[in-house]
Amino acid sequence: MNCAAPAIHPTAVIDPSAVLGAGVQVGAYAVIGAEVVIGDNTRIGPHCTIEGPTRIGRDNVLHAHAAIGGEPQDKKYRGERVTLEIGDGNSIREFVTINRGTGDGGGSTRVGSGNWILAYCHIAHDCSVGDGCVFSNNATLAGHVTVGNHVILSGFSGVHQFCRIGDFAFIGMGAFVNGDVPPYLMVAQEKYARPRGINAEGLKRHGFDASRIAAIKRAYRALFMGDTKLEEAKTELGEIALGSSDVRAFLDFIDAGERPLLR
Known part of the structure; x- marks a missing residue:
């Protein structure tokens, strides 16, 4: 003492x-x-x-x-x-x-x-x-703004009012975030920040094994790759979430948002 x-x-x-x-x-x-x-x-x-x-x-x-x-x-x-x-x-x-x-x-x-x-x-x-x-x-x-756990905001990044950033996300240098960023994502700057894959290296550092990361990658592809509409993508996420609590957290984060999803 x-x-x-x-x-x-x-x-x-x-x-x-x-x-x-x-x-x-x-x-x-x-x-x-x-x-x-x-x-x-x-x-x-x-x-x-x-x-x-x-x-x-x-x-x-x-x-x-x-x-x-x-x-x-x-x-x-x-x-x-x-x-x-x-x-x-x-x-x-x-x-x-x-x-x-x-x-x-x-x-x-x-x-x-x-x-x-x-x-x-x-x-x-x-x-x-x-x-x-x-x-x-x-x-x-x-x-x-709500920022989760183990988030990295790189230099000169900025987050718009009322936005949320989920756990283990990585915001790249100079990114201006004007929508919700789900857990595990890595975003980079163009005009506004856009998803650029999952924060795989950060997840590994925090003990996520290969199977957990693979499920998160499947969820990312379903939501952010291709021309699938949001509601259709959420249906696929729901199926993946049956075997992954991480993807369930990902989907719950999306459902709770008031700002448009960064997509």
Whole structure:
């Protein structure tokens, strides 16, 4: 058990209502506002700004000049109490911005655990990000975006508001995503992002065996190759899903969407 008191640089400014766990480190000229809670052993770099209400878990590292928990960039925001929640073990690099939610959008922005969010990334209001994701430099989420687990957003990629990205997807560099991306897909940029096969290498790294990947490939071919209409393709997916829980998750993701499917 770590019982060490927080180590706070004398130039840091911390609101009296902020709660810092054991072993927290706060760098020079950092500013921590009201209603901020920071878990054990989290490190806050120099010149970081954290506004509340924000709750940050344990063992995170926030590098210099990150701006966390700021007001949502939404003209409808009128100062209502909205929150940001960040899990454990995240690396948040220089100049990252993560905003709190909006009253009309559920009231909270959420980031899970074990994510790498590299320099200059932006996560807007009311987004939900899962665990184990990598956001490369300048990747940007508009408001209300849902990102699953183990997703990679390459550098300079951008995601339109209200879109969803499923588990284990890979978004290529500079891709502008304006529709839902089902699990396991790899997409690349033309005018807008389009499917370019499944994220096979990423699936292998996460323990998917050959039979699971083969079923996902069959589902991909049924949905994205040829001129089959969406409803016909979904019927074929339903047949494949009888023997594959991965394809069942793929089909369930499609059925739950509000945005058009990226196709």
